[in-house]
Structures are given as C-alpha cells and as structure tokens.
Amino acid sequence: MLAATRAFYAAFEAADLDAMSEAWEHSDRVSCVHPGWTVLRGWASVASSWAAMFNGPQRLQFILTNESVVVHGDTAWVTIDENILDADSSATVTAINVFTLVGADWKMVAHHGSPVMTG
C-alpha cells in the first residue's frame, strides 16, 4: 500500500507515463480528479490527462505529509497531503487515493486531489 502510493508519486515526479500506467488499474471504472478539474473516468481519459501533463514543461516535486492508510479487505484508501514545489511557487493539495488488490499488487482505482485554501 505504501509502496503503491510511493510508486504513484514517484511516477508523477518523474513525469514517467510508463510508471504511472503501471500504478493504475486499466479499466472503465477508474476515476481521477486533478485539483480544480472535473472528474475523468475510465483509463483512456485518465491516461490522456497524465500524458498531457507529462508532455508539458512543468515538473513538480512532492513532499508528502499527513499520510493515513486504511485497508479494508482487498480495498484500501490513502489520505495524504501533497506539498508541491515547482520552479516558482508552492501549494498544498490534499488527496485521497483508492486502491484494490490484484494478485500481490495494489492498483490505483481512484485519485482525487484538491487545493487546500490557506489563510
């Protein structure tokens, strides 16, 4: 579970589409909300969003804090804060990541990240 979470954020930081693809279940039931976006559903849409993001110039670095893992049978969800650094700013995104167990591997089935409004 922690390994699956780490793999997801490592893929995100590296802008590595193969590694991101490996982190996810490839099915119609997956969903992804990037901060401020509407929901994307199905692996084709989700993969396209990562491809578009990774093709862009922006590279993000994450400092992950406040992580909590709940395992419930062959499903798990991780709530976590993504403290994001890029070239000239920083922000905090709070996320929930849902995984299901496939053989020995946890695969992501839902990701929902949203901006934390401070102040």
Next chain:
Amino acid sequence: MLAATRAFYAAFEAADLDAMSEAWEHSDRVSCVHPGWTVLRGWASVASSWAAMFNGPQRLQFILTNESVVVHGDTAWVTIDENILDADSSATVTAINVFTLVGADWKMVAHHGSPVMTG
C-alpha cells in the same frame, strides 16, 4: 448504494445532524475533505465539522449530476457532481464518496469534495 448517497445529500440539504450521523461509520478511520479544507480524520472531527456547518445560517441545495457507482465486494465508491445553489450564488463541487457495507447498510467512510474551477 444509491440510497446511501441520497441519504447523505438529503441530510446535508436538511442540515440534519442526526441523519448525517446515521449516514457515516462512527470510527477513527473515517475521513472528510470539505471544498478547500484540509482533511479531517476520525468521526469526532468529522461530526464537529458538520455540526459547525449546520449551526451556521447557510442552507445549500444540491442538484446531483454525473453520478457513477463502483461496487467492489463490500466497498463502494461514488463519484458525483454537486451543483450547489445557495441564496445568491452557484458552484460545482466534484466529490468522491467511499462506503463500506455493514450488515445491510452502506456507511460512508470517506468524503472528499473539491471546487471545479470553470473558465
């Protein structure tokens, strides 16, 4: 599952803390992200946030759209758009709601809502 989702939003609209309490699992593992907030964990914190919200003057009306339900064993997650109307504005929040089956009832274990930035 649809009934549990409906019950959650009906409690929210009615600002009915008893009904909201009924919709949730009462445990340390529950989590809730209100739009723009950081994550709240544990039923005590989550319940307090609803109590504070319901004690305030604001009453919200939801038009729920774009709903998708995934059932995976005794866990389920619902992605949904909350089109929110209040006295003088409207906004769209996209949410994921995670439920687990307890006896014959689906209980909410995680809610994460975030503003959809249009433009």
